[in-house]
Amino acid sequence: MKLQQLRYICEVAKQDLNVSNAARVLHTSQPGISKQIRLLEHELGVEIFVRNGKHLTDVTPAGHEILRSANRIIKDTYELKQLAQEYSDEKKGAFSIATSHTQARYVLPPIIKNFRLLYPEVSLVIHQGSPEQIHELVSSGRADFAISTESPELFQDLIMIPCYEWNRSVIVPKPHELSRRREIGLSDIADYPIVTYVYGPSGQSRLAKAFEKIDKTPNVVFSATDTDVIKTYVRMGFGVGIIASMASDSAQDKDLQIFDASHLFDFSVAYIGFRRGTFLRGFMLKFMELFAPHLDQHTVKGILNSESRRERENLFADFELPSR
Numbered sequence: 606m607k608l609q610q611l612r613y614i615c616e617v618a619k620q621d622l623n624v625s626n627a628a629r630v631l632h633t634s635q636p637g638i639s640k641q642i643r644l645l646e647h648e649l650g651v652e653i654f655v656r657n658g659k660h661l662t663d664v665t666p667a668g669h670e671i672l673r674s675a676n677r678i679i680k681d682t683y684e685l686k687q688l689a690q691e692y693s694d695e696k697k698g699a700f701s702i703a704t705s706h707t708q709a710r711y712v713l714p715p716i717i718k719n720f721r722l723l724y725p726e727v728s729l730v731i732h733q734g735s736p737e738q739i740h741e742l743v744s745s746g747r748a749d750f751a752i753s754t755e756s757p758e759l760f761q762d763l764i765m766i767p768c769y770e771w772n773r774s775v776i777v778p779k780p781h782e783l784s785r786r787r788e789i790g791l792s793d794i795a796d797y798p799i800v801t802y803v804y805g806p807s808g809q810s811r812l813a814k815a816f817e818k819i820d821k822t823p824n825v826v827f828s829a830t831d832t833d834v835i836k837t838y839v840r841m842g843f844g845v846g847i848i849a850s851m852a853s854d855s856a857q858d859k860d861l862q863i864f865d866a867s868h869l870f871d872f873s874v875a876y877i878g879f880r881r882g883t884f885l886r887g888f889m890l891k892f893m894e895l896f897a898p899h900l901d902q903h904t905v906k907g908i909l910n911s912e913s914r915r916e917r918e919n920l921f922a923d924f925e926l927p928s929r
Contacts, residue, residue: 606645606648606649607641607645608678608679608682609641610641610642610644610645611645611675611678611679612631612679613627613631613638613641613642613645614642614645614653614654614668614671614672614675615672615675615676615679616630616631617638617642617654617661618664618672619745622654622660622661622662622663622664624638624639624661639659642654649671651665651667651668651671652665652667652668653665653667653668653671653672654668676746679746680746680880680882683746684882684883684884695886695887695888696724696726696727696888697726697727698727698728698886698888699727699728699729699730700727700728700729700730700749700750700886700888700889700892701729701730701731701732701747701748701749701750702729702730702731702732702748702749702750702751702752703731703732703733703734703738703739703742703743703747703748703750703751703752704731704732704733704739704750704751704752704753705733705734705735705736705739705752705753705754705830706733706830706831706832706833707802707832707848707849707851707852708752708753708875709731709733710832710833710852711832711849711851711852711854712851712875712929713731713752713896716892716895716896717729719895720888720891720892720895723888723891724888724891727888730748732747732748733830734830735803735830736753736754736759737759739751739752739753740753740759740760740763743763743878743879743880744762744763744880746880749879749883749889750877750878750879750889750892750893751763751765751876751877751878751879752768752875752876752877752878752896753875753876753878754771754873754874754875754876760876760878762880762881763878763879763880763881764878764879764880764881764908764909764917765876765877765878766876766877766878766893766897766900766905766908766917766921767874767875767876767921767924767926768874768875768876768877768896768897768900768926769874769875769897769926769927769928769929770872770873770874770875770926770927770928770929771849771850771851771872771873771874771875771928771929772849772850772866772867772870772872772873772928773847773848773849773850773866773867773869773870774847774848774849774850774852774853774863774864774865774866775789775794775845775846775847775863775864775866775869776836776839776845776846776847776848776853776858776861776862776863776864777839777845777846777861777862777864778839778840778842778860778861778862779860779861779862781845781862783797783845783862784862786864788864789864789866790869791815791816791818791819791821791869792819792821794845795816795819795821795823797824797844797845798824798825798826798827798843798844798845799823799824799825799826799844799845799846799847800825800826800827800828800829800835800838800839800843800844800845800846800847801825801828801835801846801847801848802828802829802830802832802835802847802848802849803828803829803830811870811871811873812825812847812870814871815869815870815871824844826843826844827843827844832848832849832852835848836848836858836861839861840860840861846861847866850865850866850867850929851929872928874926875929877893877896877897877900885905885909890902890905893905898927899924899925899926904920907920908920
């Protein structure tokens with residue numbers, strides 16, 4: 606049995622049993638993967654996949670158990686390599702972050718700049734996506750950190766740590782009739798079409814809850830994961846924009862009227878998270894501290910040593926979260 610064979614079966618399963626796609630991802634040949642899977646099945650004495658001719662059509666009951674073990678072995682092997690590298694050269698390595706466009710565009714640049722000054726030989730990759738995509742990337746091991754606002758309902762299998770609070774701004778083009786107001790309330794925007802984010806359940810309920818106070822349902826006519834896309838459609842006159850306050854830029858958005866809406870909506874919390882059992886290298890711990898200064902190494906290690914989610918939440922209750 607070879608580690609390479611385990612990688613092959615796991616990637617084939619990830620690619621919905623499409624061996625060609627798995628070969629493309631793994632930079633190898635389709636016949637090579639098929640041969641190695643057959644050799645592994647012969648060695649184990651059971652079939653991992655159900656076949657119809659040359660095509661894989663399903664995973665056998667034994668295959669599900671084998672894949673579960675194989676994924677665990679691959680994860681443990683990765684962490685062993687990380688552990689060895691930490692002791693051989695703590696200033697070199699790589700890690701990846703899955704996050705939203707707003708975080709990547711408006712929050713992370715100064716943090717990554719400072720990180721690069723400390724660790725110029727560490728490679729960093731940022732994946733942008735929806736909350737669901739962020740979760741999938743981290744839970745599958747294709748990214749190390751998740752940075753997201755959608756924690757409770759999507760990320761229960763990860764350790765999610767609160768980092769900061771944020772709220773919203775309302776934006777309209779300066780020719781818009783609301784642009785002449787000094788302040789606005791929910792009743793001022795309730796009858797306009799709304800352009801805002803693709804929210805997970807908690808974000809949707811937070812928006813709806815605010816409008817419920819005035820017995821209105823928000824008329825969301827366009828939504829996107831990208832704040833700059835939202836701004837573009839607001840400029841086109843699609844509707845009133847509701848965006849994260851940290852994504853409003855008075856210098857770059859001179860053609861937009863920006864209203865602070867923190868008094869209209871409940872605040873949201875941004876989290877950073879990772880898989881349980883993840884080996885956090887020294888530079889990864891430092892990145893967390895740069896992103897959220899209250900997450901020093903001592904605090905994070907205390908969180909990692911906590912035995913239950915409730916114990917972690919008790920630790921979180923002592924945090925004084927900054928606002929952005």
